[in-house]
Amino acid sequence: MPVNVLPVKVPPIKCQGIKTKLVPFILSQIHWVEPADSKWIEPFVGSGVVVFNRAPQRALIADSNQHIIRLYQGIQMGEIDRAIVSDFLQRNGEMLLRSGADYYYEVRDRFNQYASPLDFLFLNRACFNGLMRFNRKGGFNVPFCRKPQRFAQSYITKIANQVDWVAKQMAGKDWEFRIANWQDVLLEAQPGDFVYLDPPYCGRHTDYYNAWSQAEAEALAIATKQLPCGFAVSMWLENQHRKNSHIQDCWSDLEMRVCQHFYHVGAREALRGAIAEALLIKPGFATGNGRSSLK
Template identity: 30%
Template sequence: MILKWPGGKKWLLKKVDDLIPDKINNYIEPFIGGGSFFFALAAHQTSLSASISQGTICDTNNKLIKFYRCLKKSPKKLFEESMALINQHSEEYYYEIRDEFNQDLAPHKFIYLNRTCFNGVYRENNSGAFNVPVGRRKQIAFPTKEYFLECSKSLKNFNLECCDFSEALSKAKKGDFIYLDPPYVDRTYESKTYKTFRKYNAKEFSIKDLERMVEVCNQLKGKCSILISNFSVDLVKDYFKKKDGWHFRETEKTTFISGKAKGRTKVKEAIIYNKI
């Protein structure tokens, strides 16, 4: 994977091989995040003949989209500039680069921080500044130049947009394949009303945002193949009912966001999809 990111979905591909259309017009992913599902699918890491070659990927995180645009246009330069930072890495240097990044948003600083911060977490304060502390790993795992070039090739015919998911989905047409991996419901919320969501950016994804997403998906389910992931909780099940044309599959996965092994637990995830 090019970026370490909370909730990466490369593992999901093997679970949904049978749900990916054999023929895809455009691929649309409005919550791209670390892009692990997209890059795996683009690299044909599936047992089916399905492939994606064009479409739109989006996120509301402008720093993330700026990074992907740079990766698409100048992968070799991005790799070299990133490695120059990696080779100078230290705790003091990390915080120096973090301060600089929050001013200039440079893509090579973005991936340097992503690969050297605590547990690969991306988090912003209420002012939108990246505020994750330095990681403690002695060895820094970093993608090869060849992988940078491979990812750049995968992005070649894709529009990269910083926008709300509704704007991305407004362009969906018949035969498109849509994958939605929105911020997850906070399954630990004690009142069980699920009014809070996992928050990593300054702007929180709310229950109203989820309701907007459900509404748009219901409008598109007759012409597009749609795949959605979230926690397997009652709220999610209530929004995507079988009588409305939605199908539900449950799988179990170990969470890796916690920095300690005892904090990494198995959780049930929902795979929601339609059939057209």
């Protein structure tokens, strides 16, 4: 069944390594027809841009970051919707306009104490460079973007519409959002399922939810190759400075598709620039579309 992924729509939260630009590439390379009772499994869901655009009938959607999952669970249960988000951002956006950085840091302290999903959304959209970063104790620690006028009406409407869109994508579907480590999620894969993996980049953006060691990367490769179902793994292949030797070391024997991509989330210049992204697919689950590239 061809998957219609254009135009790609964007979910309400941003995170490092978000695959918005790569969604058409990723989904067009995967051949999976959703056999009856099978599910899409995404252990590193992040913003959710891949699964929301794929919109399978059944899914197990997980991340170790409880804030991401609790926001989407709230939307799924109808506790958070377009109107609630709009009203919340309106009120808090006015406070931000009045008190600037002081208010941002007040919300950040409040979030680090009570972990409200609405505060999470506010911080995610008002913080510096759209970063999602937590300290060793799990506290959100990204500074203010220094734009007190951040929540203009058009911006609030855009975010509220994104919340509404993800709510619609979930509606009537058998989706479970779960706070979990990838090891536990992979154990649930059954023949017929499809697992899409987008692990953190080794040695980059390391923080409380994204600590990713070489040993863990190797363990993931071993466990993934033993899955009883189809899978695809996103991984950077090379940038202007170096090649990712981990692919050769741990992920050979798979179908590799490559897409050129401009990487620009991140504060430091060193984290920006052209990057070739690989999609490593279990043989038998790749479409015949071959190489693809994006500006």
